[in-house]
Amino acid sequence: MINITLVAGARPNFMKIAPIVHAVQARQKAGQQIFYRLVHTGQHYDKKMSGDFFEQLNIPEPDANLGGGGGTQAEQTAAIMVAFEKELMTNRPDLVIVVGDVTSTLACSIAAKKLVIEVAHVEGGIRSGDLSMPEEINRMVTDSITDHFFTTSEIANNNLRKLGVPESSIHFVGNTMIDTLMANMERFQKPQGEIFDKLQAGQYFVMTMHRPANVDQEEKLKEMIDAIMEGTQGLPVIFPVHPRTAKNLQHLGISDPSLFMTEPLSYLEFNYLVKNAKGVITDSGGITEEASVMNVPCITLRENTERAETIELGTNELVGTNPKNLKPYLDKLMRGDWKKYKGIPYWDGRSAGRIVDKIIEIYG
Structure with missing residues (x-):
């Protein structure tokens, strides 16, 4: 036993x-x-x-x-x-x-x-x-x-x-997280709400940010979001806001007609959005794994990653935390010139x- x-x-x-x-x-x-x-x-x-x-x-x-x-x-x-x-x-x-x-x-x-x-x-x-x-x-x-x-x-x-x-x-x-992803892919649920009803597959971005390097300095956070909104060329950007980030955003008064800040979403709802997105912009490690397996372009706003296989074999690119680095990557993504998922063993x-x-x- x-x-x-x-x-x-x-x-x-x-x-x-x-x-x-x-x-x-x-x-x-x-x-x-x-x-x-x-x-x-x-x-x-x-x-x-x-x-x-x-x-x-x-x-x-x-x-x-x-x-x-x-x-x-x-x-x-x-x-x-x-x-x-x-x-x-x-x-x-x-x-x-x-x-x-x-x-x-x-x-x-x-x-x-x-x-x-x-x-x-x-x-x-x-x-x-x-x-x-x-x-x-x-x-x-x-x-x-x-x-x-x-x-x-x-x-x-x-x-x-x-x-x-x-x-x-x-x-x-x-990767057991990929076990969960594969077991639930057919159960993904479109989130409820007017924002989500208007989304077209492959014609919007999903963004998440919560790491101190990105969200704790207000001016830098504003610069980063401005760079993202410019690079995504008017496509909707869905931003489920981590509680940590929400506090900082309140002070900034950030507003853009294409930026939609939402409450944190459930697992099935969030991954529905990722699966159907044109691309993902994140500073999370786990999302880079899920996006790679679903063959969705992924931009990581970090200087390093513990998941190098998502860069070598997945759809992830490490862009760093400087907002000025974003443009060439977003330009490439918007052109449809992004790398494909090659498959990660096991x-x-x-x-x-x-x-x-x-x-x-x-x-x-």
Whole structure:
């Protein structure tokens, strides 16, 4: 009998966890003695940021919600560690599975290891090389104490090898977020509202921005949006606004007849928009993966990326955070001269099954 604890805390985690839950359930139906406990750390506590995902992705309600949201990064990390330690002492598993690179990933791996419980990191080994990003700290610390790494790319495998991780601990399985994408593509939903009714497929852009380098300096944020609006040549730009960005936009009074700022959208609604867009402009890592697999041109407003495979084999281009860099890329995109998706190994919708089969092999 194998008992695992699955940890999710922030919006991107749910897309990565859902297929693992479904793969475990499938093995249970086949008679395998593998059981899971789903723990929501509460890092994202807004319904649009987390609650909708359980329903839309067909994930059962969590067995525990640690209520670790709010506060500074240190306060959040501490709150999650304290609560997760109590959870593990009451319900001790054979293995804790953490995903991605959010605060919950770091906090829960530390708590587990201090109780001498093995940790598996889904999406282990990815690196941006940018220590100003909290996510990079989370990745580095988590990977330094992880027992098993479920990796998304050969680039991640090589990063781990350079750290001296033995081959027996590196399991190249692919990308569970793409499992979720492929499983739900036929269920994507057009968002409700007059704005969305007027959109024509391939004749609008989707934009997301939330990183401090882009949104914390008001003048730079205004310059960036101005450059985007100029480069998209009057096509509608749909901008679901992250709560962090909304505060900064309020002061700027940004207005353009082609810019449509909306509330955060659900998973099925947002990916409907991405799938049918002319292009995506983002500073998110996960969106570059989804856009690539859907063969939608993607411009990343960052100086670095932990997902280099989306540039080498996907539809993503790294443009940087200087608004002046945007024009040639948007010109190229508007001409229809963008690169096509070449296919990324194991991003085939079956990654979670590989993960669960490997866990059964190791712990069964």
